Amino acid sequence: MVFYGQLVVGAPGAGKSTYCSGLVQLLKQLKRPVICVNLDPANDVIPFDCDVDIRELVTVEDAMETFNLGPNGALRYCMQTLLKNIGWLKHKITSLAKEASYLVIDMPGQLELYNSDDSITQIIQQFNKWDWRMCAVHLSDSVYIADPGKFVSVILAALSIMVNLEVAQINVLTKVDLLDEDRLPYDFEFFENLPDLKYLTDLLDDHPFLSQYKNLSSKLCEIVDSYSLVGFVPLNVKSKERMLHLLKQADKANGFELIDSKDLRGVIVAS
Template sequence: MGKYAQLVIGPAGCGKSTYCNHLYEHCQAIKRSVHVVNLDPAAEAFQYPVSLDIRDLVCLEDVMEELGLGPNGGLLYCMEYLEDNLHEWLGEELEGYGDEDYLVFDCPGQIELYNHLSVFRSFVDFLKNDGWSVCVVYCLDAHFVTDVAKFMAGALQALAAMVKLELPHVNILTKVDLMEDKNHLDEFLFPDPELLLHQLAASTGPRFRQLNRAMGGLLEEFSLVSFLPLDITDEDSIADILGQIDMAIQYGEDAEPRIRDELEDGGDDDDDDGGGDGGDDI
């Protein structure tokens, strides 16, 4: 097997760490090894065990104190520092991981890091060059579906991250278990831009009509943005998401020939005991 990784990104407070925790618990339950990596230099506490921690390299609190930066500026500095030290720090940390290892990177929630800056593009390029198969997992709070304008903005952010990172990509609507009304949820899992534009026109003024049409056309042209629902009270929900991610990065596909070989070897032994020549002819 190869080396596999998830890059969990999305806006602040969208449930990235909660997703990582429940993914870890699910993998523990099914006897599957997974290692969670913290890439948020501002993180303070974790529900899951942290295998690697960016705070061993750089910490937001220290940067703000020493350089006199605010939270946003300090976070940008931390991530650029990570970008400058990918080979020295991350390269050394990943030396202990090899075939059959599966990493989940819990990332900070500043949108600029994925949509505008080069840091995460450099990060994924480093992982790919090191032999890792990577899937981006973009988390969006299900609360966004209560306001079509917010949902359109979130969908465009997801699309921007897809275009910027150029990796297999799975979008998740988190916190579905907290929704009171789930009757219209399916409309947003596979969004129809035409339907959304009608709703958007009703909530925005006429002067935004051309802009709304342009945004809808962009989503329709790419036809790439769809979402999977995450309900942390439903074990099948996290299992379905993990299955989709596994397919995206072809996790475990190279294990199938080994299973077939073992079965064939066993079959040869049986044939030898009871007349293997017929099997050789086949």
């Protein structure tokens, strides 16, 4: 059976669970069968009905207590345990599907898991073998665009996830409804399209003690610029139009057939 869906990735606080909740509401109104999966073993507050939960298999708290691990070490242990028991995940999902279904998978947010351990990469590779056609939706809090240094870090984090997951990826700036655009150094469109990152690094502090940091940031941005690797989609989960726009982009990225415009009339995304 072919599954399509989204791997929802992003740092803690970026709005992953809120986005998943809004997306599930939207898919249900579009009459798309949806299976909701939580693969974040540290997520103990899930604002949507969860069909499959990694915490049924392993929890961060149990790993910390049993093996005397810190939070990050426990997260790594949990993902390694999921990889060793990957058949459990496949069985859970396929047993719920009566027809071709859409998967919404809430992923762990800690960037270290994607850089220091290949468990998540191997899990995604299993998805590909099972013909689960997934794209990644990487969420970042739009508040960081007001600080050039922090936004460079957001760009690099998005790029790091792209390299490690090796699937089509859509990068998203969340909570745009909370932005004060008067405080931004450039128009918001600049941060969506990133036409020339030199303008971003020009805003970094020229203090002598920070010159090496500025030079490093400039070189990294030159590489990103050269290959046009990163752009962002704005998102306000309360906006029907923005949610539908992102869903259409995800449909293109994972291969799901495009939504017919007549199916979108009357759709309401609850807050």
